[in-house]
Amino acid sequence: MNQDNNRDAAWRIALRNAKTAKERTATPRVVMPQLEPGYRVTCNEEVNQGLSAEQALIEASRCLDCPDPQCMQGCPVAVNIPGFIKNVERGEFLEAAAVLKNTSALPAVCGRVCPQEKQCESRCIYNKMKKPAVAIGYLERFAADYERVEHSKHPVEVVRPESNGIKVAVVGSGPAGLSFAGDMVKRGYDVTVYEALHEIGGVLKYGIPEFRLPNSVVEAEIDGLRALGVNFVKDCVVGKTLSYDDLHTLGYKGIFVASGAGLPRFMGIPGENYIGVMSSNEYLTRINLMGAGRPGEDTPVLKGRRVAVIGGGNTAMDSVRTARRQGAEVAMIVYRRGEAEMPARVEEVAHAKEEGILFMNLCNPVEYLSDENGRVRAMKIQRMELGEPDESGRRSPQPIPGAVEEIPVDLVIVSVGVSPNPLIPNAISQLEVSRRGTIVVDDATMRSSLSDLYAGGDIVRGGATVILAMGDGRHAAQSMHEALSK
Numbered sequence: 029m030n031q032d033n034n035r036d037a038a039w040r041i042a043l044r045n046a047k048t049a050k051e052r053t054a055t056p057r058v059v060m061p062q063l064e065p066g067y068r069v070t071c072n073e074e075v076n077q078g079l080s081a082e083q084a085l086i087e088a089s090r091c092l093d094c095p096d097p098q099c100m101q102g103c104p105v106a107v108n109i110p111g112f113i114k115n116v117e118r119g120e121f122l123e124a125a126a127v128l129k130n131t132s133a134l135p136a137v138c139g140r141v142c143p144q145e146k147q148c149e150s151r152c153i154y155n156k157m158k159k160p161a162v163a164i165g166y167l168e169r170f171a172a173d174y175e176r177v178e179h180s181k182h183p184v185e186v187v188r189p190e191s192n193g194i195k196v197a198v199v200g201s202g203p204a205g206l207s208f209a210g211d212m213v214k215r216g217y218d219v220t221v222y223e224a225l226h227e228i229g230g231v232l233k234y235g236i237p238e239f240r241l242p243n244s245v246v247e248a249e250i251d252g253l254r255a256l257g258v259n260f261v262k263d264c265v266v267g268k269t270l271s272y273d274d275l276h277t278l279g280y281k282g283i284f285v286a287s288g289a290g291l292p293r294f295m296g297i298p299g300e301n302y303i304g305v306m307s308s309n310e311y312l313t314r315i316n317l318m319g320a321g322r323p324g325e326d327t328p329v330l331k332g333r334r335v336a337v338i339g340g341g342n343t344a345m346d347s348v349r350t351a352r353r354q355g356a357e358v359a360m361i362v363y364r365r366g367e368a369e370m371p372a373r374v375e376e377v378a379h380a381k382e383e384g385i386l387f388m389n390l391c392n393p394v395e396y397l398s399d400e401n402g403r404v405r406a407m408k409i410q411r412m413e414l415g416e417p418d419e420s421g422r423r424s425p426q427p428i429p430g431a432v433e434e435i436p437v438d439l440v441i442v443s444v445g446v447s448p449n450p451l452i453p454n455a456i457s458q459l460e461v462s463r464r465g466t467i468v469v470d471d472a473t474m475r476s477s478l479s480d481l482y483a484g485g486d487i488v489r490g491g492a493t494v495i496l497a498m499g500d501g502r503h504a505a506q507s508m509h510e511a512l513s514k
Contacts, residue, residue: 049092057160058087065382069352072238075379076140081121084170088117090154090162098151099164104499105138105207107131109148109164116167125175128168133210134203134249134498136176137232139169140241142495143373176248186255192216194512196282197275199266199452202230203494204485205286206250207501209258215509220259220280222266227317230288231486232494234317235309237346239353240376267455272481282480282508285467286501289486291447295338299396300442304330304404308337308347308443321354332439334358336407338393339443340370345380347441352383356439360386362393364412364425390414390425394432396440406436448487456481466490474504475511482508 061077062068068075079087091113099109108127115124128135144150144165152161194217198205201223213219227233229246254260264270266287275283292307294300311329319325335356337348340363352359361380363370366389370377381387388409395408411431414423453461460468460477467476467483474482484500486492 052090052092053154053157053159055086055090057090058083058163058166060163060166062379065384068239069349069383072353074242075239078173079166079170081119081174084116084121084167085119087163088113088167091117092153094153098153099148099162102147102149102151104147104495105132105502107135107148107168112171113162113164113167116171121171121174122178124167124171128171129252131502132498133207133253133501134232134494135168136172136245136249137203137241138495138498139165139167139172140245141236143493145374147495173245176245186252188255188257189214189216191218191257194218194282195220195278195280196284196508196512197222197266197278197280198284198286200224200230200286200288200485200487201228201250201260202286202288202485202497203232204288204497204501204504205230205284206253207498208284208286208484208505209501210253210256211502211505212509213253213256213258215505217509218259219257220261222261222264222270224263224265224287225317226262228260228262230286234313235343235346237312237316237350239349240346265451267451272456282482282512284501284504284508285452285476285481285483285487286485286497287449287452287487289446289448289489289491291449291465292442293445293447294442295393295444297393297395299398299404299407302396302398302404303402304332304438305396305440305442306330308339308343308441309446311347311441312343312350315350315354329354330439332356332437334360334437335439335441336360336362336388336393336435336437337441337443338362339445340365340372340389341443341445342372342376344443345372345376347443348385349380349383351439351441352385358386359384360388362388362391362407362409364390364392365422366390366414369414369422388435392425392427393440397434404437404440406434407440408432408434446486446491448490452487464490473507473511474500475507479511 062075097110112124112127148164149161154161196217198209198221201221209219209221228250232246292309314320314329318327320327320329331354335351337344348359390412391409393407394410396404397406399405411428412425415426418424448465467487469476469483474484482504484504485497
């Protein structure tokens with residue numbers, strides 16, 4: 029065994045030393061192993077299978093160790109990207125995970141669902157060379173997964189930070205709330221997270237399917253926070269079960285609101301109230317969080333033979349790929365812009381195509397039609413063309429006169445965005461709220477109009493990525509700590 033370990037260590041050192049800059053840039057980017065499409069649509073197993081140690085070593089060796097690493101500028105939680113990658117390259121995988129956890133409470137989650145291609149990887153120097161960026165997300169996932177597996181085999185004692193005796197409350201256990209909780213508990217605060225649902229994890233549990241983010245991965249990250257001393261309270265609706273004043277009575281000196289954006293939007297077109305037209309929030313929550321469609325589970329969910337998902341974001345991709353796994357013979361994306369304008373990750377679009385999803389781009393539903401029982405049977409779609417760019421910079425879709433057709437469907441899932449959860453804004457009259465229903469905060473501190481209440485994530489942004497929500501949590505934790513330390 030020792031001889032094998034020595035040979036393995038020698039091979040790693042030889043690999044690292046042999047890599048000149050020219051050799052590093054000549055090394056092709058690693059390809060993530062994944063399940064075959066024909067199999068994965070029959071189950072809920074994770075599609076991406078993760079890197080092997082050998083793949084991770086080779087990919088990490090591509091990093092050029094830039095003197096001014098721009099990749100870090102693209103990370104909302106300021107992960108020391110070169111630091112953790114160089115540890116991977118040296119074969120020091122646990123050290124790599126430790127570097128990640130210095131700034132990220134959820135590295136195994138971020139390695140799976142963050143849009144690295146638009147953030148850290150978009151700043152990689154390889155882009156200037158017209159070469160694929162270092163696979164930062166893949167390496168982050170590898171290091172985090174390696175630590176989780178190793179610690180399951182060989183548990184380590186977690187040393188809790190020394191308590192400072194100050195209590196802070198977190199409303200919501202999604203990525204913003206968990207990130208905030210992780211940073212505050214490390215500073216010695218007594219942190220309690222209140223979650224309205226019966227599971228901890230927020231959108232990580234109810235919004236993202238297990239074929240993209242397994243619940244076991246989320247649970248392991250949450251268990252890590254528990255080990256540090258974070259307290260979790262489920263089935264508690266702050267604003268109903270507990271009021272703002274109740275939290276003060278319980279002794280909390282600071283409150284961070286991360287209640288998300290769980291209010292679905294619809295388009296306001298005829299027929300949206302028919303049976304078989306539902307929001308992606310309801311559809312994914314029933315399946316992901318409540319087990320609908322699984323053996324032994326009682327939660328009902330509508331199934332369709334021909335399923336249309338309206339929208340082009342990641343939630344739309346999650347919904348249409350879930351419908352395929354729920355037995356849809358035809359599952360289609362209906363999106364009013366072209367594929368190039370889709371906000372969904374390129375990888376998710378590619379996976380959807382591999383799984384047989386039909387893409388109806390430059391189409392917009394204008395009406396749903398029902399059968400004699402009031403269930404949707406068809407949709408009228410308006411063909412679109414792209415005009416001039418709108419305020420977001422994307423070309424605005426315009427209807428083509430007379431180009432309307434009827435498409436048979438028996439289930440429609442609307443995924444055109446969400447609005448902030450109105451519970452907290454409605455429950456605290458003194459809280460300043462925007463016209464969109466978001467909590468107004470000082471961008472520099474994440475502090476609201478109430479001196480002890482901070483907020484971040486979708487309740488402030490109205491809809492954002494996991495990593496941006498986590499960045500808000502870290503930012504708010506730093507600001508609250510500074511205020512409470514005075």
